[in-house]
Amino acid sequence: MKQLESEYLASVTKPLIGYLCLRVPVELIEAYNAVPVRIVSQSGVTPEGYSSIRTDACSFCRSIPAVMNTEPYCRLDAVIAGACCDQMRRLTETLSDNLGIPVIFYGAPRTWNCDKTYFLKEMQDAFDRLGKAIGREYNDRELRQYIDLRNRLRKLVNQMRDKGGLHTRLLHKIAASPLPTGKIIDFLNALEPEQNSGDGIRLMLLGSIPSGKELTLIEEVGGQVVADATCLGDRAFILPKSSVSDPIEFLYQYYIEDNLCPHRRPYTRLIDYVKEMLVRRRVDGVVYRSVKYCHPFGLAATRFRKELDVPFLQLDDNLTLQATSSLRTRIGAFVEMLEARFCRVR
Numbered sequence: 001m002k003q004l005e006s007e008y009l010a011s012v013t014k015p016l017i018g019y020l021c022l023r024v025p026v027e028l029i030e031a032y033n034a035v036p037v038r039i040v041s042q043s044g045v046t047p048e049g050y051s052s053i054r055t056d057a058c059s060f061c062r063s064i065p066a067v068m069n070t071e072p073y074c075r076l077d078a079v080i081a082g083a084c085c086d087q088m089r090r091l092t093e094t095l096s097d098n099l100g101i102p103v104i105f106y107g108a109p110r111t112w113n114c115d116k117t118y119f120l121k122e123m124q125d126a127f128d129r130l131g132k133a134i135g136r137e138y139n140d141r142e143l144r145q146y147i148d149l150r151n152r153l154r155k156l157v158n159q160m161r162d163k164g165g166l167h168t169r170l171l172h173k174i175a176a177s178p179l180p181t182g183k184i185i186d187f188l189n190a191l192e193p194e195q196n197s198g199d200g201i202r203l204m205l206l207g208s209i210p211s212g213k214e215l216t217l218i219e220e221v222g223g224q225v226v227a228d229a230t231c232l233g234d235r236a237f238i239l240p241k242s243s244v245s246d247p248i249e250f251l252y253q254y255y256i257e258d259n260l261c262p263h264r265r266p267y268t269r270l271i272d273y274v275k276e277m278l279v280r281r282r283v284d285g286v287v288y289r290s291v292k293y294c295h296p297f298g299l300a301a302t303r304f305r306k307e308l309d310v311p312f313l314q315l316d317d318n319l320t321l322q323a324t325s326s327l328r329t330r331i332g333a334f335v336e337m338l339e340a341r342f343c344r345v346r
Contacts, residue, residue: 001170001173001174001177001179001187002173004179004183004187005177005178005179008178008179008180008183009035009072009075009178012035014033014034014035015032015034015035015077015078015134015136016034016035016037016072016075016076016077016178017029017032017034017035017036017037017076017077017078017079017080017130017134018037018038018039018068018073018076018078018079018080019036019037019038019039019079019080019081020039020064020079020080020081020083020088020091020092021081021082021083021085021088021231022231022235022236022255022259022261023082023083023108023255023256023259023261024036024080024081024082024255025123025251025254025255026150026181027143027146027147027149027150027247027251028127028138028143028146028251029080029130030146030180030181031138031139031142031143031146032127032130032131032134032136032137032138033136033138034077034134034136035178036178037072037073037076037178038175038176038177038178039064039067039068039073039079040067040176040209040210040212040232041060041063041067041209041210041211041212042067042070042212043212043213045063045066045067045070052065052094052097052098053065053090053091053094056293057087057090057293058085058087058291058292058293058294059291059292059293059294059317059318060208060209060211060291060294061087061088061090061091064091064095065091065094065095065098068095068099072178076099076101077101077102077134078101078102078103078104078130078133078134079092079095079099079101079102079103079104080103080104080105080106080126080127080130081103081104081105081106082105082106082107082108082122082123082126082255082256083105083107083108083263084107084108084109084110084263084264085263085296087293087294088105089105089107092104092105093105102129102130102133102134104126104129104130104133105126106122106123106125106126107119107122108122108256108259108263108264109256109264110263110264110265111264111265111266112264112265112266112269116252116257119252119256120248120249120252120256123248123251123252123256124248140247143247143248144247146181147247147250147251149181149182149185150181151239151240152181152185153174153181153184153185153188153237154237154238154239154240155239156185156188156189157171157174157188157237158234158237158239160188160193161234161237162280162281163193164226165191165193166188166191168205168215168225168226168228168233169215171228171232171233171234171237172210172212172215172228172232172233174188175231175232175233175236175237176232200222200223200224201222201223201224201284201285201335201338201339201342202223202224202226202227202281202282202283202284202285203218203223203224203225203226203227203283203284203285203286203287203335204225204226204227204228204229204274204277204278204281204283204285204286204287205218205225205227205228205229205230205233205287205289206228206229206230206274206286206287206288206289206304207230207288207289207290207297207301207315208230208289208290208291208294208297208317209230209231209232209291210230210232210233210289211291211317213324213327214287214289214327217324217327217328217331218287218331218335220328220332221328221331221332221335221336222335222339223287223331223335223338225287226281226282226283227277227278227280227281227283229270229273229274229277231261234277235260235273238258238260238273240253240254240258241258242254242258260273261296262296262297262300263296267300267303267304271303271304271307271308274304274308275307275308278308278310283310284310284311284338284342285310285311285312285313285334285338286304286308286310286311286312286313287313287315287331287334288301288304288305288312288313288314288315289314289315289316289317289327290314290315290316290317291316291317291318292316292317292318298316301314311334311337311338311341313330313331313334315327315330315331
């Protein structure tokens with residue numbers, strides 16, 4: 001898939017639009033005839049030594065200015081973010097000051113009883129500014145087509161995941177892929193189903209946006225991630241529940257109102273989703289990782305530990321190289337404990 005992405009980005013002449021957070025409708029970016037590029041952590045890029053964002057800020061947000069110097073982010077034409085996280089808002093201000101390209105932020109509700117009309121207009125206005133910034137317009141007919149394609153992708157991903165035919169590492173790549181949705185669907189349809197032995201400790205990954213190393217550390221010690229409720233995992237492909245006919249209202253409902261992020265409280269809907277997945281994927285234990293100073297995920301850990309009736313490992317990660325060895329040790333001990341409990345060996 002990496003080769004497909006490299007070839008596509010090398011040949012594409014459309015604007016590249018970076019986006020932060022699962023609250024950004026990629027269908028709208030595609031409808032503007034632009035390429036959505038999810039901004040995520042990159043291997044080897046740490047927040048150490050970067051002073052433009054205060055040191056007690058979220059480690060993910062602190063790492064992003066350095067990430068923006070890497071490919072393909074250094075070629076972005078604009079950035080858009082929709083979140084209710086104050087540190088994400090501060091990050092976009094820093095990027096706006098340093099990148100020399102349009103950086104657009106729109107707010108999202110922190111609770112479930114907010115005024116939908118206000119936040120819908122926030123999202124609409126933000127994408128209107130994006131369209132003007134890149135000199136593009138969209139029409140409803142094409143937007144509906146992109147929505148239908150994305151829904152087909154969500155359905156396909158869910159089917160493959162429930163059958164155990166799609167590795168979590170590839171799931172993360174798909175969630176952040178700049179490839180057109182139709183190309184991703186074609187890629188998955190041509191993919192040979194993954195063969196799982198069924199042995200080993202079955203884990204759920206939960207918490208902050210993954211950095212890329214978690215799956216490696218878990219697999220090194222004999223675990224396998226069969227469920228992922230992070231914003232790069234299964235939660236990024238939840239099937240829509242809304243039947244709203246207006247495309248903009250549909251996207252708002254799906255990406256904002258129905259978004260199961262712990263930044264929005266109470267966490268009840270997210271907890272119910274996680275409980276259902278624990279049963280459906282036959283999970284043995286939960287690895288809950290929050291990046292340092294990410295307060296919503298840090299505070300939510302206590303509630304999850306109390307609500308979920310499974311072994312629970314909580315990790316705090318500052319995205320530095322020094323933290324990796326500590327995470328490996330703790331994950332290894334957790335997997336060994338579960339192996340002893342369930343009498344499984346590697």
